[in-house]
Amino acid sequence: MRVWKQLLISLGVISAGVLLWGRFVPGANDMLEAAGLPSTLVAAIAPAGEGGADGGREGGRGGGFGGGPALVATKPVAMAVVNDRLNAIGDGEAIRSVTVTPYATGNLTEVLVESGDRVEQGQVIARLDSDEQRIAADQARVARDSAAQKLARLQALRSSTSIAELQDAETALKAAELALRNAELALRRRDITAPYGGVVGIISVNPGDYVTTSSAIARIDDRSEILVDFWVPERFATSVRVGGxxxxxxxxxxxxxxxxxxxxxxxxxxxxSRTLRVRARIANPEDLLRAGMSFQVTMRFAGDFYPSVDPLSVQWSADGSYIWRVKGETVERVPIHIVQRNPDKVLVRAELAEGDQVVTEGLQTLRPGGAVRTVAQQEQQTPTVTEGS
Known part of the structure; x- marks a missing residue:
């Protein structure tokens, strides 16, 4: 057989196949239009009036291949909420924590607490050698007493004492008092005290150690309350409030x-990280929590409500995703925007109301305005056969 005859036969077979496909395959009309073929050619291949191609688009009631209502399974639309709960991991810290260091340098003579002890504010936890400071304080006290006695004598002899001598004596007494206060302060600073109440951590110094103003004597944690720092996603930034x-x-x-x-x-x-740092305050009256613990933090919000549909009902086309909604005895195509996809449900933004019936099975033959019959309706219409009838 000549080649040109073979080409003509092949072309005829292909043309016949395309015509059959266009008339009997659901969605052929839409697919050809989406491919950009001229409307006249689309009408010739897959006429809109054909029941198998686009039955119902021109107002036809046929939904299936046979022209009758298409049998479909449906599920009602439910309402679901998102962004109503926040879960985050946080790190705990004591409400107050301090590393105690000396005010002065010297050798430790005593360490008066042990690791794990609870101390009160102002309690002495360690002492430095203070012999030199005690002597200096005694000397300042003697000088103060001598200045006070001299001023008293001059005041007793006021009639024979000039005003300048009295003023000098008063000035000397004030200077002696300041010197005594300075010496007593230096002596007090040989005692290392707790700035507030709390629990003492591990002590790494011992009596006899030489320490400076940068040496860590002990770490004290006030864990009557615990601060938990956690990070929340950016979408919750406007929902979190102080006091929540x-x-x-x-x-x-x-x-x-x-x-x-x-x-x-x-x-x-x-x-x-596109996150916001948040700090929570948690009471710890029984001292069950420790600084440095890891926490699973949860916060609740009002959230956003969206229609929820079965994942099987979601379809796609060149225009985007959509679902089929049963309205009376026909179906209509409803465009949707997917908000959140879960294994058992899909949250969407669409013009859907709670309780609307959405098709989940039998989607292949549906057309806008096409007649449908649900499985539930068919079961109600099927007569029940009883024994003995």
């Missing part, structure tokens, strides 16, 4: 929940 309720669970104490309040919020978003 917080619940926290310590990783070291699973099953126990602690409550607190938001104490502070940072003034800017971290540009690298």
């Amino acid at each position: 309720d917080v619940t926290a669970t310590a990783v070291a104490r699973p099953g126990e929940t602690f409550t607190g309040k938001v104490q502070a919020i940072d003034n800017r978003i971290d540009q690298e």
